[in-house]
Amino acid sequence: MTNQHHGTTMSVAARAALETARRRTLRLTDPVTDADLVAQHSRLMSPLVWDLAHIANQEDLWLVRTAGRRAGLRPDLDPLYDAFRHPRADRPALPLLGPAAARDYLTAVRAAALEVLDGADTSPDNPDPLLADGFVFGMLAQHEQQHDETMLATLQLREGAPVLHAPAPPPAPADVATLPREVLVPGGRFTMGTSTDPWALDNERPHHVLDVPAFWLDTVPVSNAAYQEFIAAGGYREPRWWTPEGWRHVRTAGLEAPLFWRREGDRWLRRRFGVVEEVPPDEPVLHVCWYEADAYARWAGRRLPTEAEWEKAARHDPATGRSRRYPWGDAEPGPEHANLGQRHLQPAPVGGYPAGAAPSGARQLVGDVWEWTASDFAPYPGFTAFPYKEYSEVFFGPDYKVLRGGAFSVDPVACRGTFRNWDFPVRRQIFAGFRTARDASGEGRA
Numbered sequence: 001m002t003n004q005h006h007g008t009t010m011s012v013a014a015r016a017a018l019e020t021a022r023r024r025t026l027r028l029t030d031p032v033t034d035a036d037l038v039a040q041h042s043r044l045m046s047p048l049v050w051d052l053a054h055i056a057n058q059e060d061l062w063l064v065r066t067a068g069r070r071a072g073l074r075p076d077l078d079p080l081y082d083a084f085r086h087p088r089a090d091r092p093a094l095p096l097l098g099p100a101a102a103r104d105y106l107t108a109v110r111a112a113a114l115e116v117l118d119g120a121d122t123s124p125d126n127p128d129p130l131l132a133d134g135f136v137f138g139m140l141a142q143h144e145q146q147h148d149e150t151m152l153a154t155l156q157l158r159e160g161a162p163v164l165h166a167p168a169p170p171p172a173p174a175d176v177a178t179l180p181r182e183v184l185v186p187g188g189r190f191t192m193g194t195s196t197d198p199w200a201l202d203n204e205r206p207h208h209v210l211d212v213p214a215f216w217l218d219t220v221p222v223s224n225a226a227y228q229e230f231i232a233a234g235g236y237r238e239p240r241w242w243t244p245e246g247w248r249h250v251r252t253a254g255l256e257a258p259l260f261w262r263r264e265g266d267r268w269l270r271r272r273f274g275v276v277e278e279v280p281p282d283e284p285v286l287h288v289c290w291y292e293a294d295a296y297a298r299w300a301g302r303r304l305p306t307e308a309e310w311e312k313a314a315r316h317d318p319a320t321g322r323s324r325r326y327p328w329g330d331a332e333p334g335p336e337h338a339n340l341g342q343r344h345l346q347p348a349p350v351g352g353y354p355a356g357a358a359p360s361g362a363r364q365l366v367g368d369v370w371e372w373t374a375s376d377f378a379p380y381p382g383f384t385a386f387p388y389k390e391y392s393e394v395f396f397g398p399d400y401k402v403l404r405g406g407a408f409s410v411d412p413v414a415c416r417g418t419f420r421n422w423d424f425p426v427r428r429q430i431f432a433g434f435r436t437a438r439d440a441s442g443e444g445r446a
């Protein structure tokens with residue numbers, strides 16, 4: 001393929017990714033009343049109308065002004081929609097664009113951005129790293145999808161009748177009863193991160209080789225049934241399962257079950273996008289914070305996997321020694337591989353998606369629920385901030401824990417085997433669960 005041809009391919013891919021993101025943005029907000037768009041459904045979240053205009057403003061800044069070198073549509077709005085300047089709790093008090101004006105801004109910016117894309121040289125040898133391989137267009141498609149996920153979390157927090165509807169995910173496959181409880185990931189070197197994935201973000205780069213000792217990993221994420229055993233065993237009342245910070249948090253926040261759960265008689269009920277239903281025992285547990293995941297693992301006599309262990313289990317192919325883009329290979333995610341892209345409004349039962357299994361036999365590493373890891377968010381050796389420090393660098397350090405693998409709420413464009421998410425260890429409104437691991441010292445050295 002010539003570089004020019006390659007550039008055309010990346011332009012087509014960029015346009016498709018931007019259009020997919022926009023369809024989702026509208027699907028999330030079109031059925032919502034103006035009153036609900038401007039309301040703050042939780043102090044943890046922005047009003048939806050802030051996300052709408054922020055998506056437009058970032059596209060105005062990065063695609064129209066920076067990539068296109070044009071004057072832009074509303075540079076005067078930059079301070080208002082700067083996420084660093086205004087914490088979420090303060091955003092309702094700002095003089096925000098109303099729903100109609102926010103939607104008009106989105107449409108007008110998109111038209112200008114697509115004109116920029118049409119004229120852009122997205123070949124890999126463009127010396128401008130923002131334009132090479134269409135990176136900045138891919139970055140903005142991922143940005144919009146990440147706000148779509150945030151808006152989905154806002155709609156989960158929102159009280160009232162449902163506005164979203166989707167079919168149930170596929171039932172567990174027939175072999176689920178015979179799956180081993182855990183899989184062995186052999187010890188040895190593996191390549192973590194990427195230097196070549198064209199739309200990978202700065203924190204996923206560069207690739208580097210690590211020696212990861214053998215370990216055992218849960219074949220599937222921890223289920224609601226397993227988590228209920230932890231609750232029933234008094235897990236929330238036993239300080240020995242918790243780190244000191246985790247125990248302080250459980251006490252002050254009064255945690256006794258995952259967010260959105262409530263006890264009724266001898267059953268657990270949950271609220272899911274406005275529907276109250278019995279907690280399904282065979283689904284991965286969802287809406288638990290890092291402290292809860294960590295405490296469960298200790299109670300089970302295990303631990304959370306490190307980020308490197310998670311990525312090795314998801315990407316390392318012992319047959320070739322190379323790291324795959326996804327657990328199943330390099331093919332783009334299809335509906336047979338993983339529960340991604342908000343096709344469903346819940347995780348699939350544990351054991352699902354056998355076609356998406358990793359070489360180790362672990363399933364659902366990608367899709368269904370984000371998985372908390374034991375690791376703090378830290379730069380890889382040789383990290384360079386791109387295109388700005390606030391993308392990742394300002395978040396490095398012990399305040400944030402890494403999550404991996406994406407969830408039903410994540411679009412494939414913002415989910416790779418190398419993709420890193422991070423959040424505070426107290427966060428529960430995100431679509432996060434976990435699986436556990438243990439050392440395998442001396443076993444399975446490859």
Ligand SMILES: [Fe+2]
Pocket residue numbers: 054058083143147
């Ligand atoms: Fe943003």
